[in-house]
Amino acid sequence: MANSHSPHIEYDAFLFDLDGTLLDTADDLGAALNAVLRAQQMDEVTSDVYRLAASNGAGALLAAGFKDRWPEQPQAELIKQLLDEYATNIAKHTTCFKGVESLLIALDQKKIKWGIMTNKPGFLTDPLVAAIPALKNSCVVISGDTLAEAKPSPLPLLHCAKLMAVKPNRCLYIGDAQRDIQAGKAAGMHTATALWGYIPNNEEALSWKADFNWQSPIDGFNHI
The missing domain is CATH 3.40.50.1000 (HAD superfamily/HAD-like)
Incomplete structure (x- = not known):
């Protein structure tokens, strides 16, 4: 190396x-993402998916979760939901x-x-x-x-x-x-x-x- x-x-x-x-911080961010996905009746994602997006902000996390359906989502609303969820459990894991x-x-x-x-x-x-x-x-x-x-x-x-x-x-x-x-x-x-x-x-x-x-x-x- x-x-x-x-x-x-x-x-x-x-x-x-x-x-x-x-x-x-990835597991706390991932937990917040999966809470939003569950609320939207979407499949949760595993750590190998959300860890790659963990440094890049709420939008990147949600894009990793919603995949090709992300562009059509109410993005500002979902970002707020994710941040609210994350703020509530910010240092659990x-x-x-x-x-x-x-x-x-x-x-x-x-x-x-x-x-x-x-x-x-x-x-x-x-x-x-x-x-x-x-x-x-x-x-x-x-x-x-x-x-x-x-x-x-x-x-x-x-x-x-x-x-x-x-x-x-x-x-x-x-x-x-x-x-x-x-x-x-x-x-x-x-x-x-x-x-x-x-x-x-x-x-x-x-x-x-x-x-x-x-x-x-x-x-x-x-x-x-």
């Missing part, structure tokens, strides 16, 4: 995407990916700042982060609707760097979607792809050309 022996570069701050990077807590503890011990920048809307991000004790020391939590633009725009990442009082080129941004890598590059940050997340496949993820491709959060120890 490319970058398995990445050079030792130390950073002043780590920034993380949330879903598919720090947290495995969600956990940190293996290795995440160890990495965050190590960052804290080394006094390296770390934060969260997700495209998830704030009304979902804030209670979710609050429900996960391992995330309590995050210096910043910026959501998809905090600013006028979300990823792949670099603006939210630059905003994080400013709030953390670090230079963008001294930040490492870690995410599991192409827009994460695009945003990080555009912000002048180094980037790492979270290959354990909700990526379509390794080959496509490598084509995003992040600076690093991590098999596990433990790969982050190379940069502390």
Whole structure:
């Protein structure tokens, strides 16, 4: 795998995407999707279907569930139903990916700042982060609707760097979607792809050309 022996570069701050990077939220998102599908007398979908859509928002989840019938659905109404269902059970099954807590503890011990920048809307991000004790020391939590633009725009990442009082080129941004890598590059940050997340496949993820491709959060120890 490319970058398995990445050079030792130390950073002043780590920034993380949330879903598919720090947290495995797929089963809670999938439960919300299946609740909507049941209400519409549609067949539920299995985890192999909803996990692929878990990083891409409510619309992508519903499209995965409704398949070719999605374009004709009352999309705004169904998105609201899914988000309401998800908000009610936001951290029932969600956990940190293996290795995440160890990495965050190590960052804290080394006094390296770390934060969260997700495209998830704030009304979902804030209670979710609050429900996960391992995330309590995050210096910043910026959501998809905090600013006028979300990823792949670099603006939210630059905003994080400013709030953390670090230079963008001294930040490492870690995410599991192409827009994460695009945003990080555009912000002048180094980037790492979270290959354990909700990526379509390794080959496509490598084509995003992040600076690093991590098999596990433990790969982050190379940069502390």
